[in-house]
Amino acid sequence: MISLGGKPLDIAAFEQIVLHQKDINISATAIKEVTRSYQFLQSFSKDKLIYGINTGFGPMAQYRIDDNDRKELQYNLIRSHSSGMGQLLSPLHTRALMLSRLNTMLLGYSGIHPETVQLITDLINNEAYPCVYAHGGVGASGDLVQLAHLALGLIGEGEFWFEGSIQKADKVFKKLKLKPLSIHIREGLAILNGTSAMNGIGGVNVIMAHRLVIWSTLLSLMINEMMEAYDDHFSVELNGVKRHNGQQQIASWMRAFGDKSKLLRKRHEYLYDKKVTEDVLVDKVQEYYSLRCVPQILGPIYDTVLNTEKVIIDEINSVNDNPIIDRKNKNIFHGGNFHGDYVALEMDKLKIAVTKLSMLADRQLNFILNPALNGKLPPFANAGRLGLNFGIQGMQYPATSTVAENQSLSTPMYIHSIPNNNDNQDIVSMGCNAAVMCSRVIDNAYEVLAVELIALVQAIDIRGISSKLSPATKWLYNGARSIFPYFKEDFAPSQKMREVKNWLTETDITGHFHKQL
Known part of the structure; x- marks a missing residue:
């Protein structure tokens, strides 16, 4: 059980709740803050004109x-x-959305009745x-459409993901013996106005992208082992200058994962400590960039993941309603905390970074399959009869086409503002679109890495060197071969x-290698 409220939610707790389905409760401190906010609004709003309570919304706010x-x-x-419209968000993404909305409400600036946060908690547990659609919000006055579907479920209407199927809301409430939410003052606007859809999906994206970087580091080390490459390109000395x-971190992981490998070579032993007399060397003095520039390529990707994590966590722990119900200053403030630019920009940056990661995997895959490049393997890592059998040849196509899709999807959403809402929302973030597209790019990247892993373990077996792998890459080899x-x-x-691919996405690689990381 993880308690919410009273302290910021961090990425570790977010992961436990969303990906590992840990139950939650609400701290007494948070319940008090929510209750006091509601009581203040109840008192303050008497005989006053307050947006969204006794006015219309958006461009119709002038109507009492x-x-x-x-x-x-x-x-x-x-x-x-x-x-x-469009596809339904997955149960995973909807759980993340609900957690994100719940956490911001627990800060006590929404003026909602406490039963709102309790009901969301009960549904999560x-x-x-509630069924939420991917298409709808423009990420400016919040994720209005996505969060409206959350609110629709809370009031006992619409449909739910429940027990592995889509069911009518009234049946779900009856099965769970729960009472739908009643409107007290502004629960509708408080639920709708916010960045919680883009933010919830963004949190999942951060976790899955972080894992991708670790997987890619392991695979990159393994391909260097397969080639019996020199290890100085991830040395302390080279990367320390x-x-x-990010670069130094990736190099550090490669050193940790490569510990006890019997395949990586020391440059001085082969080229410096003895006289080299050959006019043409069989083995390369330097590997291709996709093998020896891994810290320089994955480093900025990892830094991007870390920066995105900070922005997402800051947003999850921020108040993103409008207006802000400030009981401490006994006032109500109007503005645009629902605007999703911070998240939208980070989602675009993250999907660009992950696309580059998938491009690295594609180039490493191509290196494995092309004997003119690797010089150690048959074409397409084909262990059968050349000409009659095809090896990995057919599997390369989906990897290549999926990388191309990632490249197209990486066009930024952040710069695609289109005015709407009678020009009230005249500049918007498109943050939820950005988060959903980023999620697709991440999922695609796992497909590409799956093909690379299959080709790589095949190459290792063709060379008969699996027993010489480091313990970390041998674990990866065994997982793939199972x-x-x-x-x-x-x-x-x-x-x-x-x-x-499912094994890669479902394995908590961060937790598995936490000591090395």
Whole structure:
């Protein structure tokens, strides 16, 4: 059980709750803050004109709403904006969205009734998630459409992901013996106005991208082992003179993962400590860039992941409503904390970085499959009869085409502002679009790495050197081989390829190698 409220939510707790389905509760301190915020708004709003309580919304804010219509106003907002289209967000992404919205509400600036946060908590703990659509929000007045579908579920309407299927909301509430949310003052606007959809998806993206960097580092080390390359390109001395944290971190991981390898060579032993007399060397003095520039390539990608994590966590722990119900200063402040530019820009940067990671994997894969480049393997790492059998040849195509898709998807959403809402929202972030597209790029990258891993373990077996791998890369080799066996005869590999990809996505690689990291 993880307690929320009273202290900031960090990425580790976010991961435990979202990816590992840890149950949550709300601290007494947070409940008090939510209750006091509600009580202040209840008192303060009497005989005052306050946006979103007794006015219309957006460009219709100049229209006063009668006191008798206040609750209907909130219900109308929820229902009218439950207009999403496209694919449903996955249960994982919706759980993340709900956690993100819950956490910002617990800060006590939303003026909502405490039953709102308790109901979201109960639904998360029961793995019941309102159906939310990917298409809809422009990420400016918050993720309005996505969060409207969350609110629709909370008031007992719409549909839910529950028990492995999509079910009507009323049936889910009946099964769970829960009562739908009642509107008290501004629960509709408080739920809709915020960055929680882009932010929840963004949190998952950060975790999965962080893991990708570690997987790519392991694979990069393994391909260097397969080639029996020199190890100085990830040495302390070489990388220590470049003042970038990410580069030094990747080089450090490669040294840790490569510890006890019997394949990596010391340059001085082969080229410095003895006289070299050959006019033409069989082995390369320096490897191709995709093998020896790994710290310089993955380093900025890793730095991007870390910066994105900071922005996402800052946003999760921020108040992103409008207006802000500030009981401490006994006032209500209007502005644009719902604007998603911080998250949108980071999602674009992250998807560009992950696309580059997938490009590195594609070039390493091509190196393995092309004997003119590696000089140690048959074409396409083909262990069968050349000409009759095809080896990894057919598997390269989906990797190459998926990298091309990533490159197209990496066009930034952040610069695609289109005015809408009668020009009230005249410049927007497109943050949820950016987060969803980033998620797709990350998922694609796992596919590319799966093909690279399959080719790499095949190459290692062709060379007969698996017993000389480092303990870290031998663990990776064993994991791949438990799913995808060594082969000579051709077969339809698609199912096995998906299984390798699933193993990569579902394995907590960060936790597995926490001591080395």
